[in-house]
Amino acid sequence: MSSKVARILKSRELRATNVREKILELFIDAPKAITHRDIELAFDYIDRITLYRTLKAFEEKGLIHKIEDGSGVAKYARCIDNCDEDHHHDDHVHFHCNDCGDTFCVEEVEVPYIKSPSKHLVTKTTIVLNGTCEQCQ
């Protein structure tokens, strides 16, 4: 019988391999957005390239979304359940702590509609809040 993570993977047309199952578990357990490096450290060893491709595959299949919080390195967090390949429900705000560097999804705060200058066509809005997180205060 398949594990829970294996079923999730298969539902997204992703083969349930050891690497992927473990990575997906990390995402499910993580209370914050995690980096490529965080995942590498959680393994005894994992090939960097494989990890890059796994993250890309997860993102394409709507399992995770990528967050650019201005720290210079990409972070990833699990999408809430109703994300799919065509549409990511990552239209919430993200919070980045300047002290510990952690980044969190702020699901409660939706990205507001921002009136754009007429000449540009806006299709997506990204908002990152910076400051000090609960832990660091």
Place this chain on the structure above:
Amino acid sequence: MSSKVARILKSRELRATNVREKILELFIDAPKAITHRDIELAFDYIDRITLYRTLKAFEEKGLIHKIEDGSGVAKYARCIDNCDEDHHHDDHVHFHCNDCGDTFCVEEVEVPYIKSPSKHLVTKTTIVLNGTCEQCQ
């Protein structure tokens, strides 16, 4: 007699060198945010490290502000005149075109106040609009 750019540099406690004058001119003339590479290409030759340090110095002195538009590479744009060392007036929205990759300051649109989740202390808010710019439509 000092050139205009030399005077600007000196007013920020930056020595007026050839490299800096030319770079500042590029910023003054640029209609959009420019990258490290853009500047390199504008010179016959410029040392990469010098450029990195010049950009950092300009940023610290409030001449330019750094923009992370999610494209992966840092972009820089000139601050409007009343920026200073302590406070950057870059609290406007930026627009990033997904087609040409260009990024523009949208000075007209100020970053709105976003109600933050109570547990985190928010000190800065970054907003990047994505879409198609006027040129690319």
Place this chain on the structure above:
DNA sequence: TATCGTGTTGCAACGGTGTTGCAATAAATT
């Protein structure tokens, strides 16, 4: 205008991030 101190530049060397191509391997299907 010659000298001097300090800021700036340019070079060497390095670490991190991310990508592509290819061969070996493992998963799902029959």
Place this chain on the structure above:
DNA sequence: AATTTATTGCAACACCGTTGCAACACGATA
């Protein structure tokens, strides 16, 4: 169990960004 196809792991590479150090130029002072 065999086959097909996706996935993995390795090699090699390109780019971004930083630090340390020596050489140099700016701006001030005499």
